[in-house]
Amino acid sequence: MATKRIYLDNAATTWPKPPAVYEAVEAYQRNLGCSPGRSTYRDAMEADRVVAEARRAVARCLGLSDPHRIVFGFNGTDVLNMAIRGVVRPGDHVITTAADHNSVLRPLRFYEEYHHVQVDRIPCDPRGFVILEELEKALRPETRLVAVNHASNVVGTLQPLEEIVKLVRRHCEAIILVDAAQSLGHLPLFPKELGIDLLAAPGHKGLLGPMGTGVLYLAPRIEERLVPLRMGGTGSRSDEDRQPDFLPDKFEPGNHNAPGLAGLVEGIRYLEARTLEEIRQHEIALTAQLIAGLKEVPGVTLYGPPSAEQRVGVVSLNIEGYSPEEVAGILDLHYGIQVRSGIHCAPLMHRTLGTVERGGAVRFSFSPFTTREEIDAAIQAVTEIARHS
Ligand SMILES: Cc1ncc(COP(=O)(O)O)c(C=O)c1O
Structure with missing residues (x-):
């Protein structure tokens, strides 16, 4: 735990x-x-x-x-x-x-x-x-x-x-x-x-x-x-x-x-x-880090634009063999990582992604206080969960 x-x-x-x-x-x-x-x-x-x-x-x-x-x-x-x-x-x-x-x-x-x-x-x-x-x-x-x-x-x-x-x-x-x-x-x-x-x-x-x-x-x-x-x-x-x-x-x-x-x-x-310009750069860096760390992991599907510049610090994914709810539960219980799973009050976006039937996705979202170490921990956790699927 x-x-x-x-x-x-x-x-x-x-x-x-x-x-x-x-x-x-x-x-x-x-x-x-x-x-x-x-x-x-x-x-x-x-x-x-x-x-x-x-x-x-x-x-x-x-x-x-x-x-x-x-x-x-x-x-x-x-x-x-x-x-x-x-x-x-x-x-x-x-x-x-x-x-x-x-x-x-x-x-x-x-x-x-x-x-x-x-x-x-x-x-x-x-x-x-x-x-x-x-x-x-x-x-x-x-x-x-x-x-x-x-x-x-x-x-x-x-x-x-x-x-x-x-x-x-x-x-x-x-x-x-x-x-x-x-x-x-x-x-x-x-x-x-x-x-x-x-x-x-x-x-x-x-x-x-x-x-x-x-x-x-x-x-x-x-x-x-x-x-x-x-x-x-x-x-x-x-x-x-x-x-x-x-x-x-x-x-x-x-x-x-x-x-x-x-x-x-x-x-x-x-x-x-801190300035919004600096915060924007910080969140772009975290987003790019998470995408780079997970895009090649077998079994992990990332959604959204590949470039961090085209998005805010929000990244959703799924792991083959698990429901989004299961992934969020494992992340919380075993890694202390708190994320939101499901449809995120955005049914039309999940229809666009084709994720409604599988219960949505798992969303990671950042703030000015999120650190590179926390993103590393998220990458490691998702990689381990995907390996066990
Ligand atoms: C895009 C978007 N619009 C509106 C809302 C609603 O905001 P609130 O939760 O403050 O009512 C949210 C909340 O997540 C949101 O993400």
Whole structure:
């Protein structure tokens, strides 16, 4: 039985966080503990400052000068729902892709089944890249929304966002939503420069914040067209029973996860100190190391692009003779290596890979804290398991 923990499930949520993240969460809970945006006593004003600081930190990370373009939610799923359910109307035409996660696919399936929304799901090639010719064929002048995944949570494939945005804009004025759950915090990403309308991401993955945090970027042209998913008390315009129409209050009713946002500030500060460029190089090196170490191992099938530059630090594989669940169980029990097996909430990507029938795949995912030694341990473990099959 292994005792040392090797955590390679960072695509689910990153761990560990920088120490300052834990400290900030605790300090908020212990010393401040009050509601932001509601009261004027000094500690409440300090709580306001924490939320404002988190907004500024996320804006900086996305290369934005106006922090009010950032809206907070509670995880990636929450902010994706805010985006999708905020713009889609009965009878609309919407496009998504086979690389997308159930947090996008399921709300769209719901609209398709109950609100006559037509959804085109653009296929991916076997490496996980969206087939751009198919996207082009699907675009219509009246397309309301194009929702695309930036980096696959199964195979790490990075979609060519610039090309996708240009392609969409050549054909229509559709709202472009990017699910950056697996890319934000792992590499530099500037939605305004790319011409993206909505960008959604959790705060607890690449941004290194605590669970219970999510961020949504809204381009100015989209603000008025987005209907709030949740409505309620904001602490502003409290004399009115109508939801405020200004940012960020329009989309942020109810109490924030303020301790989580205090932690998120520190997660982003860590990224800034180390720089996203350096983190990107670190994760490319780890990905290349794992691929190189396993690609020739008999019985091991690796999925996704062969080049580490074309993906984030996410690598999925199968071992002949074992189900993904068995591999994950052996890795945990015998090697202390924690990975995620199964379909990873991405049924269309697993259909693309042809892995649904065998129960999905085994996913290894990295963070800025993953080391070369941990990757060596993973290579050795997979090689040993494959040898015994
Ligand atoms: C691509 C992608 N989108 C959305 C989500 C949902 O994020 P959350 O778990 O924060 O709700 C995930 C989570 O794994 C993801 O990988």
